[in-house]
Amino acid sequence: MSFYDIYSRYKDFDIDSFYNNISDKDIELILQKDILNEIDFLMLLSPKAENFLEPIALKANSLTIQHFGKTILLYTPMYLANYCTNQCLYCGFNTKNDIKRKQMSLEEVEAEAKYISSKGIKHILILTGDAKDISSVEYINSCVNILKKYFNSISIEIFPLNEDEYSKLIKSGVDSLTIYQETYNEYIYDKVHLKGPKKDYRYRLDAPERACKSYINSVNIGALLGLDYWRKEAFFTGLHANYLQNKYPHVEVSISTPRIRPHVGDFSPYHIVSDKNIVQFIVALRLFLPRCGVTISTRESENFRNNILPLGVTKMSTDSNTSVGGHTNKQNQTNQFNICDTRNVEKMMEDIKTLGYQPILKNWDII
Ligand code: SF4
Secondary structure (H helix, E strand, O other): OOOHHHHHHEEEOHHHHHHHHOOOOHHHHHHOOOOOOOOHHHHHOOOOHHHHHHHHHHHHHHHHHHHHOEEEEEEEEEOOEEEOOEOOOOOOOOOOOOOOOOEEOHHHHHHHHHHHHHOOOOOEEEEOOOOOOOOEEEEEEEHHHHHOOOOOEEEEEOOOOHHHHHHHHHHHHHHEEEEEEOOHHHHHHHHEEOOHHHHHHHHHHHHHHHHHOOOOOOOEEEEEEEOOHHHHHHHHHHHHHHHHHHHHOOOEEEEEEEEEOOOOOOOOOOOOOOOOOHHHHHHHHHHOOOEEEEEOOOOOOOOHHHHHHHHOOOOOOOOOOOEEEEEEOOOOOOOOOOOOOOOOHHHHHHHHHHOOOOEEOOOOOOO
């Protein structure tokens, strides 16, 4: 069995008719429960539940403190390369876009690592486009060997791998995988991924599970919000996280709620996702999966990130740059997308403390 079997159970579910039959009483009853099932979660994502956002948020806040304390883990992304063989409509690194392509040399990786770690960051997320011949597993492995001298946690956000490839990187020092399904809707998935290996929906969908089987410490999943109706994407993301948590209890599972940001290219989201929608997604998820991490990146504004911090967020990026080697070289670079919150590490820590939370720069060490 894979998550696809659970997805198949619900993919043709008539969500609109279901939502038309929900009453206030249904939501009130869910609020009294300690353990929620899949249908309760779907109800908390409904238009009807929008009238109960305040009590849901209060419960989400207290569950988050109970399971994670008042802490926020900070990390920063580092782009190793922007070569890509795919044509994803929503991305600046789309192989059809006429941008300057670059891959960092190992010397550049070391210089960038030294610079980032000097600011106090100890958790790094490394990214590449999907060009396996150029940004090969061997190349990423060599980068990891350098990065582990400077960071206590190394996450990867790269193309999907086989189990033995995940095992190789995990043995070298990678402890965490981020991989977004982009959209759980198979039809839209096919429409926005014009060409390239990423067209294989199932191979991507099963990637987090392959990493779990390879004994990774944590996985972070999500949908790129704006491609399909957010309530559906939120539901499938929650089901996917629940599936992984239940089947692989040794793995820490988190979700992200990324919205499409401006980038090179003219793609506009098919569906607008508002701040209020993201709040509802996060608080509903917290009630359904109290132990699931929630990551909010610098795609969101400073003000919005400060406001949603107490509602279930456990991890945030800071001092982000989405171009290759962009931390040390800020000249003539193409970003994968434009970031919104530009706070540096110091300011981010100050703001988190002002909100009554403790910023965490290092919560564990690779042995
Ligand atoms: S989203 Fe990833 S795979 Fe798609 S074009 Fe961008 S870098 Fe390439």
